[in-house]
Amino acid sequence: MHKTLIVTNDFPPRPGGIQAFLHSMALRLDPSQVVVYASTWKRSREGVTATAAFDAEQPFPVVRDRATMLLPTPRVTKRAVSLLREHGCRSVWFGAAAPLGLMAPALRRAGAERIVATTHGHEAGWAQLPAARALLRRIGEGTDTLTYLGEYTRRRIAAALTPEAAARMVQLPPGVDEKTFHPGSGGAAVRERLGLSGRPVIVCVSRLVPRKGQDTLIEAMPRVLAEVPDAVLLIVGGGPYRADLEKLAASHGLTDAVRFTGPVPWEELPAHFGAGDVFAMPCRTRRGGLDVEGLGIVYLEASATGLPVVAGDSGGAPDAVLDGETGWVVPGGSPARTAERLTALLGDADLRARMGARGREWVEERWRWDLLAERLRALL
Template structure:
């Protein structure tokens, strides 16, 4: 593998799925051949301290820009090209193709021999709008390959590219650490600490934003409680949608059956998955297709933990669920979504054997298809 400069806005300790993806991949590359150029997470003292502590723990250099968001400006271009030359890098991996892939021509001129740009969910939105579509086309022309998560995104992004650039696209997905996410991850202790030891638990682990569909779960709870009066919806994560969700739980009359944990440290997430009997995140597509799910790695983490999953029909989310085998996908954007979601939850909570069978199939699928080591080999080939 060429020595590689990773240019990204999305890197821990900033939380998020893309951040976890990039960090997990970077850790599986040769640390002597990796340099990271990333944005600053937070400017306050606590944020600076957390970032400095995180960066010092990494096996490769992490260079932070002063900006909290990297943009393809002349200043950022100069800094990136200087780092490329200083560290003797001949490859560049853009953690998210848009917009930082626009730096590709300058980095190519500075000596980069291989330029890889990874797309997630938002580039599918870029492909729909005339101005951003042209920028995405430029990124495709000046990089060696754009990666994609699944067929949903490949089709939409390819329409914005030249035929040659579309032909160079290749799949690269996030993975799951099956040694971290497993059935004995500590869920019983979390249930006991929350007073849920003897109750049926539906768990949702995700950032609290409208696309993720936690409101659909809350609206489904009256039907779930009618069949399983002791059931609890455990919502794990933080985000700007929390206040609205709390109000919805009150107006729906299910506040006593909905628990919010707030943000949970990454190392405690496996145990919080394990606290559930069923995992559900009925994500939806919003803003006319501009806001869609990239893949939904949470479904795979839940499967690795041995849970059946209920996903939403948004973007690449269905790629993370084997329909009828590891769980089900519901039409989360429809008016009937709460009823459909409730029907699936009720069936799963009533059938321990079905939960066991789906959980075991999901665990096996993760081990077969979604292990980080296999996916990191693919990234090394691309670089």
């Protein structure tokens, strides 16, 4: 692999799924062949201290820009070019293609021989807007490879590119640590601590925002309870939608049947997945297709834990499910269809076991971090 300059706004300690993806990939590359150029997370004293401590622990150099958001301005481009030359980098990996990929031509002129730009859900939104679509096309022309999460995002983004750039696209989704997410992850202890031992548990692990569909799960619970009276919905995570969700649960008289854990430390997430019998997140597309699920790594983490999944049909979420094998895809925003699938799974232990085992097998076959890191090394 060429020595690589990673240029990104999405890097820890800033929290988020893209940040975890980039960091996990970077750690699996040869540290002597990696340099990271990233934005500053927070300018507060706490943010600066946390960032400095994090950067010092990394096995590769992390160079922070003074800006909290990198944009392809002349100043930022000049700094990226300087770092490329200073460290002798011959490859560049843009952690998010838009908008940083617009710097690709300048880095090419400075000596970059390979330029890879990774797309996420927001580039699929860019592909729908005329001005952003034109910029995305320029990014495709300036890079050697645009990576994509799944078939949904590939189709949307490819439509904005030249045929040549579209033909160079390669799938590079986030991976799953199958050694961390596994059936023996500690779910029984979480159930006991929460007073849920012996009850059928539907678990949803996600940020609490309208797109994720926790409200659909709450609306589905009266139908579920009619078939499985002692079932409980365990909602794991924090976010701005929590107060609305709590009011919705109370309006349906579901105080005992819907439990909120609030935010959970990352190291405790595998056990919270394991606390469920079924994983469900019936996500839906909003804002005319601009607010859409890019992939949904939580479905794969649930599969690695041995749970069947019920996923919404938003964007690339179906790419993370083998419909009918590892779980089911339901129309986002449909409490009736969601309840139908949940009750079928809660009522059939053999079906849950078969789907959970197939999900675990699929993760091991296709979604392991080491397999995906090798793909990135080849691209670079």
